Amino acid sequence: QHYYITNNLRMRCLCAIDSIGNDVIFLNCDSEFNTYLQKEAVKLFGDDYVAADTTTPDINVATIFFLPFTTIQNKQHQQNNPLNSLLCQDGLKVALHRFDNIDVVAVDSDSSSKNACLSQCVVFEKLAKLHLGPATLYLKPSDLALRRQLWTKISDYLDYWNDVCGLSEKYLCSDDEYFSMTCEENFKQHFLFQAVEELHINTELKRQATELVTEALQSAQKIDRAYCEAILVVNGKVLVSHSYRQAQRLDPSDLLFILFIAHCSLPKSPVEIDYGDNLSESEEMKHHQQNIFIRKVDQTDNYLPCTLTAVCIRAGIVLILLAETKTAIAPNICRAIQSLSQLYSKIDEIATEAERGQHNAQINTKTLPTNFLKVKGVVDFYFARMEKDMENISTRLSHQWNKVRDHWYAVSTSAGHLGEENRYFHEFERKTFSLITDLRKLFYSIYCTDEDSEIHKDINDIYKKVSLGLRDSSSFLLVKAQRNFTLGNYLSDFPGIVHFLVIDRTKNKIIVPSLGAQGQSARFCHNIIQTLARFHRNMVHSGYLGGFMKKKDMLFTYKLWFQNQGKVVSPETTVQYVPTQPRSQLLCMLYHNMVQHYFGARAPLVECFELLTIHIGEVPLEYVNDSATRLMQVVVSDFAS
16 A cells, blocks of 8 residues: 555656666655655654655665556566556556666656656656667666766756646646746747747848858867757747758757757856957856767667757857767667667567477578677777776677577577577577677766766857857847747738647747737636647547647647648558557657658658647637638748748
8 A cells, every 4th residue: 555645745756767677777756755755664664764865765765666666567568568657546647668678657746647747758768868878777877976967967857848848737727926937938839849949030130140150160170079060049949050061960859859958958047248359257158068869860779979068158049069979889889789679679579489389580680790890899999998897898798799699599590499499598588688788888888977078168269259240139039039920910811810830740840929928818828738739649649630629718720731842642541540659759759650651652752740720719610621721821931941
């Protein structure tokens, strides 16, 4: 009974557990949940239990508390039927999510929907991979200082994400002061719908900003880092961006979270800047710099180490510079981990086939030796400069690989001899997992333990140039970002419309009117947008291409369609696409699979769009349907770049 949480407590917690070692590797909870854990510890260990630190949760108690959820999830995965949520007997919803042998458990008693908890789990996965790449099991470094730093950073991002775009009941509250503080300052519609919003300005000003960013990126090339991408952001909206030469195209979800990290890592308070020829000596440049790992487009498990530098030009205006780490080893480690992980995931299936006498080696392992040798060829170079306890990593990896290869050969050539196969399967599984672990440790040791926080002196020169270049337009840009464009221009042509969003899911860009309401009007606007967001998610994850919902005095509509060279095209199959991924997955990762399903080989030529509208409930549905195409055409025409 002590594992159930009383629903009258308002508390939140997210815990990540190593599903193999049953060890808590990340924990973020509020003070209410920490108090609850301490009370449970007294029940478990008796009145003699005394917490070492009453302000920090006890990891051992948290491990015992969350162990039942991990046990349940392990059993469900063995049956190929993983859970994404549990409903406790008191009505509390608990979200479950697994990635890289990590179980994420989210508890949020404020949540009005399990999707809010699930969203926290998936956002945590994205943040963990941005910070650690394939080495996510090292969320709990042995060094306590590093662990505290990493946990605090990810916890801050999680809390900020929940405040900006959480789908919880707190956004439906009636507290004017809370609503003004949270929604007016932090609420970002493009984060809520997980797409990038551009700032729409006149052609001349955009040209000047583009030249400024291009010059900044060219100046950054003189630095020892290979800067490849520069993005100028105003109040979370992209003003201009520029890529250097053949820079790797950013994955949509990576770009979204790069903007998010820059948005919540830099100060929000006004900063007075001297826009003379020389900045004041006392003016300190506000910046944030960290290592991140971005993914190559369409290669979800291939991580590229980068350095993210975000410079605050003025409060609300940020220059983001992204530098690739020039190395040949990172892609090869990722490919080797991916190949071995695919092989490891098939072990149970291979064993089942063998027991039925149907076993044959269908897993392609020809690329494994090649990828591994590419890794091994540069291992000595890196580890000759590291601590002594890591000097033998090359020999160990080589030995591990030979074991995996030998056991795989034994398994593959012993078909029809059940006894022989059983003798090798267990060792093959153990050696494969050990090799994957060592490769992840290699990646972590090279790229995750040495973060250069010192800003290069030339970045300060770039900061001054961009600041001077925006001297005359920065105030206008900040005002424009607050009111990117308004709904007023569309009210006469589309009577009854309250709000709309047009989303290009191919480019992952959103066009949405700004919200200028305050007080009671602000609460009303944000409430209906939260309702629209929940309606949108239900439509997308149910596989519908369109739908409507009438709630109270509002009519919510959703329409998804496809275009090829500007012409609307119909799906080539009548089989409905229903996402197999969890309902919590990031939206920007879903539409590619949808287009592939409906158009097959023609998918690269097809663009995907969404239109979401809110109308007054008295507007006839027929009128809304008839005007949807016209609204889309007008909006796209107005904001064509």
